Amino acid sequence: MSNAFEIKNLNIYYNGLHAVKNVSIDIPHTLITAIIGASGCGKSSFLRAMNRMNDLIPNSRRTGEILFHGVDIHQPMMSEVTLRRRIGMVFQKPNPFPFSIFDNVAYGLRIQGMRDKATLDQRVEESLRRAALWPEVKDRLKQSAFALSGGQQQRLCIARTLAVDPEVLLLDEPCASLDPTGTARIEELLQKLEKEITIIIVTHNMQQAKRLSDTVGFFHLGELVEFGRTEEMFEHPRIQLTRDYIMGHFG
Amino acid sequence: MARTVHRKSAESVFFLSALLALSVALLMLAVLVVEVFVDGFSQLDWQFLTHFPSRNPEDAGILSAWVGSVYLITLTVAFAVPLGVAAAIYFEEYARKNWFNTLMEMNIGTLAGVPSIIYGLLGLGLFVRTLNMGRSLLAGALTMALLVLPIIIITAREAIRAIPSSVQDAAFALGATRSQVIRTIILPLSFPGILTGIILALSRAIGETAPLIAIGALTYIAFLPDGLSSPFTALPIQIFNWVSRPQAGFHSNAAAAIIVLLTITLLLNAFAILLRNYFYRRIHAHLS
Ligand SMILES: Nc1ncnc2c1ncn2[C@@H]1O[C@H](COP(=O)(O)OP(=O)(O)OP(=O)(O)O)[C@@H](O)[C@H]1O
Numbered sequence: 001m002s003n004a005f006e007i008k009n010l011n012i013y014y015n016g017l018h019a020v021k022n023v024s025i026d027i028p029h030t031l032i033t034a035i036i037g038a039s040g041c042g043k044s045s046f047l048r049a050m051n052r053m054n055d056l057i058p059n060s061r062r063t064g065e066i067l068f069h070g071v072d073i074h075q076p077m078m079s080e081v082t083l084r085r086r087i088g089m090v091f092q093k094p095n096p097f098p099f100s101i102f103d104n105v106a107y108g109l110r111i112q113g114m115r116d117k118a119t120l121d122q123r124v125e126e127s128l129r130r131a132a133l134w135p136e137v138k139d140r141l142k143q144s145a146f147a148l149s150g151g152q153q154q155r156l157c158i159a160r161t162l163a164v165d166p167e168v169l170l171l172d173e174p175c176a177s178l179d180p181t182g183t184a185r186i187e188e189l190l191q192k193l194e195k196e197i198t199i200i201i202v203t204h205n206m207q208q209a210k211r212l213s214d215t216v217g218f219f220h221l222g223e224l225v226e227f228g229r230t231e232e233m234f235e236h237p238r239i240q241l242t243r244d245y246i247m248g249h250f251g
Numbered sequence: 252m253a254r255t256v257h258r259k260s261a262e263s264v265f266f267l268s269a270l271l272a273l274s275v276a277l278l279m280l281a282v283l284v285v286e287v288f289v290d291g292f293s294q295l296d297w298q299f300l301t302h303f304p305s306r307n308p309e310d311a312g313i314l315s316a317w318v319g320s321v322y323l324i325t326l327t328v329a330f331a332v333p334l335g336v337a338a339a340i341y342f343e344e345y346a347r348k349n350w351f352n353t354l355m356e357m358n359i360g361t362l363a364g365v366p367s368i369i370y371g372l373l374g375l376g377l378f379v380r381t382l383n384m385g386r387s388l389l390a391g392a393l394t395m396a397l398l399v400l401p402i403i404i405i406t407a408r409e410a411i412r413a414i415p416s417s418v419q420d421a422a423f424a425l426g427a428t429r430s431q432v433i434r435t436i437i438l439p440l441s442f443p444g445i446l447t448g449i450i451l452a453l454s455r456a457i458g459e460t461a462p463l464i465a466i467g468a469l470t471y472i473a474f475l476p477d478g479l480s481s482p483f484t485a486l487p488i489q490i491f492n493w494v495s496r497p498q499a500g501f502h503s504n505a506a507a508a509i510i511v512l513l514t515i516t517l518l519l520n521a522f523a524i525l526l527r528n529y530f531y532r533r534i535h536a537h538l539s
């Protein structure tokens with residue numbers, strides 16, 4: 001089993017606040033990895049470090065190494081722009097652009113300079129199909145993305161990310177604002193995508209982590225407490241803290 | 252019980268005084284407009300708009316003044332908008348928090364409150380004399396551009412700040428560079444707000460007189476500007492000139508010119524507001 005990411009001694013600071021503490025973790029290729037932990041334990045910070053979205057936060061600082069398929073993502077030869085195309089990200093709250101459905105999905109391709117109408121049409125359709133949204137929107141691609149329901153908007157955001165053909169999909173609590181139906185559809189979709197791309201999902205929902213993921217990492221106060229195969233973690237957690245969290249004693 | 256009654260009456264007192272204050276303001280405006288119309292309306296005709304100023308009040312027109320005003324504000328906007336928007340983008344997207352940028356921000360806030368005559372003196376010293384532009388249209392427009400620049404910067408910054416960062420994040424996460432985010436997200440989405448700044452700037456620039464007097468724009472011009480370096484006059488200057496004449500005929504001319512100035516201002520505002528609402532509905536309504 002090869003690793004998509006090898007992370008060594010990662011620390012993230014915001015001004016004086018030490019948000020991620022000395023985390024080392026190997027994230028397997030084309031599987032679903034879930035990141036769980038109580039609010040404020042650094043899950044989002046950890047996720048944002050992987051596609052260098054944290055670089056956009058002016059007062060954040062990082063130490064440690066992140067290897068993506070063996071290559072240091074911070075080496076000067078690696079541009080964060082290319083990196084973010086290869087490592088897509090979906091946010092907690094659906095954040096479609098205030099454009100049409102089509103223009104949302106085409107955005108990532110257009111900024112890469114793709115202008116050919118036929119190719120764009122084909123890539124947009126393909127991405128919407130992969131995000132299991134095509135049947136619902138195929139007749140209204142020109143409508144505003146805001147006409148969609150929350151769950152549809154989130155799948156649109158996934159489609160938009162898939163359009164640039166990423167190797168990894170980072171999802172930060174993608175179902176937090178969705179109802180059970182919306183959540184189920186996204187889970188179904190992720191299970192399909194798992195065969196093609198590496199998925200890392202932050203979630204507060206234990207059941208979701210259990211259902212979806214192959215490996216789980218449990219964070220507590222910025223530290224990685226335990227990391228392992230999902231069944232093992234949920235059946236026989238090695239550490240008392242993990243057991244307490246999984247049982248719902250805190251967080 | 253007594254308490255609620257008390258509160259209710261306090262509330263109606265407040266409401267009535269607010270209404271009174273508003274009525275006083277509107278009444279003043281109405282008196283002004285009526286007086287101007289009574290004085291100037293008879294004077295207002297086609298020949299007034301198409302004739303140059305003259306010694307004789309009956310023959311005098313405002314051709315050079317209104318054309319000068321239109322040239323002046325068009326140039327002013329052409330100079331001030333790109334500069335102001337670029338400055339706003341710098342502050343919102345690039346500037347780090349350091350003493351230099353903080354100082355710059357404070358400066359812009361202060362500049363917005365500087366009396367316009369000071370800008371006029373700056374324009375006289377810098378553009379007319381040092382840069383040798385003379386009392387030209389160019390010098391006037393540059394002076395006006397300086398005057399409205401803070402307004403445009405401040406409103407454009409507010410418009411940019413109103414764009415949710417989640418939308419920008421989405422673009423960055425798709426591999427957009429900062430300049431792509433500015434071109435494809437920031438500028439289109441802040442456009443309605445920037446337009447508001449332009450409206451405010453236009454309204455300010457078209458009525459300003461003091462800076463033009465300070466740089467020495469001429470009051471009697473019997474030709475149209477033929478280039479950037481041409482001397483010019485503008486409506487407020489013409490009005491100022493006519494008002495200060497002793498003959499009653501010129502006072503009527505001044506009133507008629509005020510009607511024209513008010514009409515241009517209103518038309519500009521109405522046009523810009525329509526444009527802004529159109530774009531606002533198209534893009535911005537989604538974002539809240
Ligand atoms: N941009 C920022 N500036 C300053 N502090 C931040 C910033 N982002 C996060 N933090 C702090 O870093 C710590 C970790 O935050 P992070 O968002 O990574 O936690 P999280 O596990 O994702 O929490 P949640 O489950 O609530 O989303 C928190 O204490 C938070 O206040």
Ligand SMILES: [Mg+2]
Nearest residue numbers: 043044045172
């Ligand atoms: Mg989070």
